[in-house]
Amino acid sequence: MERxxxxxxxxxxxxARLTQAYPKALEQRAAVIHAGGKDPELAEKxxxxxxxxxxxxxxxxTWAKHYAAVAEGNTDASSDEDETEDFDI
Known part of the structure; x- marks a missing residue:
């Protein structure tokens, strides 16, 4: 079970890593497009x-963490608390 x-x-x-990296990559691409003076509408999108x-x-x-807790046997896994700060998102 521990495994x-x-x-x-x-x-x-x-x-958590991917959900943080993907938006940053989109923002970086937008910055490149904007800096190149190409398509400002695309950069904004x-x-x-x-x-x-x-x-x-x-x-x-949040849902992934909830189901991981349920899988660990935590039947009281529902929480209204925003825990995304735990992953620096």
Missing amino acids: EDNVLDELLIEI LVKAADTMRDSGNLYL
């Missing part, structure tokens, strides 16, 4: 997309 818990913890860390993906990632991570 499965470790796998879930490792996956949660990876999910990418910035908005980064915000949307960040919010979606936080929601996804």
Whole structure:
């Protein structure tokens, strides 16, 4: 059982890392487009997309943490507390 818990913890860390990295990559791409004077509308769309993906990632991570807790046998895994700060998101 401990091995499965470790796998879930490792996956949660990876999910947190990716949900943080993806919006940053979109913002960086938007900055490159903007700096190059190419398509300002596209750059703006990418910035908005980064915000949307960040919010979606936080929601996804919250549910992933909930189900990881349930898998560990924590039947009181529901929480109204925002724990995304635990992963620096």
